Amino acid sequence: EAGVTQFPSHSVIEKGQTVTLRCDPISGHDNLYWYRRVMGKEIKFLLHFVKESKQDESGMPNNRFLAERTGGTYSTLKVQPAELEDSGVYFCASSMGLAGESEQFFGPGTRLTVL
Amino acid sequence: QKEVEQNSGPLSVPEGAIASLNCTYSDRVSQSFFWYRQYSGKSPELIMSIYSNGDKEDGRFTAQLNKASQYVSLLIRDSQPSDSATYLCAVNTGDDKIIFGKGTRLHILP
Numbered sequence: 001e002a003g004v005t006q007f008p009s010h011s012v013i014e015k016g017q018t019v020t021l022r023c024d025p026i027s028g029h030d031n032l033y034w035y036r037r038v039m040g041k042e043i044k045f046l047l048h049f050v051k052e053s054k055q056d057e058s059g060m061p062n063n064r065f066l067a068e069r070t071g072g073t074y075s076t077l078k079v080q081p082a083e084l085e086d087s088g089v090y091f092c093a094s095s096m097g098l099a100g101e102s103e104q105f106f107g108p109g110t111r112l113t114v115l
Numbered sequence: 116q117k118e119v120e121q122n123s124g125p126l127s128v129p130e131g132a133i134a135s136l137n138c139t140y141s142d143r144v145s146q147s148f149f150w151y152r153q154y155s156g157k158s159p160e161l162i163m164s165i166y167s168n169g170d171k172e173d174g175r176f177t178a179q180l181n182k183a184s185q186y187v188s189l190l191i192r193d194s195q196p197s198d199s200a201t202y203l204c205a206v207n208t209g210d211d212k213i214i215f216g217k218g219t220r221l222h223i224l225p
Binding site for chain 1: 203
């Protein structure tokens with residue numbers, strides 16, 4: 001069974017540009033989470049989808065970030081326009097049940113560098 | 116501000132010895148606790164979950180939870196060089212969010 005996949009693995013963009021990150025969860029996992037780890041800091045929650053619906057987006061830093069999960073399958077996270085402080089590793093995770101009840105499987109992450 | 120605290124390390128342990136990793140958390144309503152292992156440049160991988168006070172053993176790993184002290188630990192017996200990684204403590208906040216600590220870097224000395 002394929003695990004969680006993320007694309008691209010690395011992205012280097014200039015301040016002001018737009019970047020779109022993609023996450024393909026494990027098939028059948030209704031719950032999809034986005035996290036971010038900024039250098040030197042802990043992994044932080046960004047948002048949670050249940051199928052195609054945003055269950056909780058309280059961790060999204062600001063309105064430059066837009067996440068979608070059309071059809072309840074893969075998800076995209078767009079940053080527009082990107083700022084220097086957006087640099088970090090963006091992880092996606094999926095699970096059958098909710099975060100406190102079932103194992104979350106993490107993707108390999110996308111390392112975003114904003115110059 | 117809900118927090119999970121871990122000693123960043125590095126924690127150096129001789130091969131074959133017991134590695135002890137500790138974590139404290141601030142949210143008293145937390146009910147689910149997790150230990151993830153993350154190799155450099157890789158994704159976090161769940162190795163233990165614990166939900167009730169006491170010990171939970173799985174192979175060489177033992178998780179210990181003390182809700183009164185808001186403390187959770189992970190013991191690794193018979194440490195192997197392959198155990199060298201960063202160990203992340205994570206706590207469910209009760210609103211279906213998981214909060215991570217910064218992680219403890221563990222180095223097993225051959």
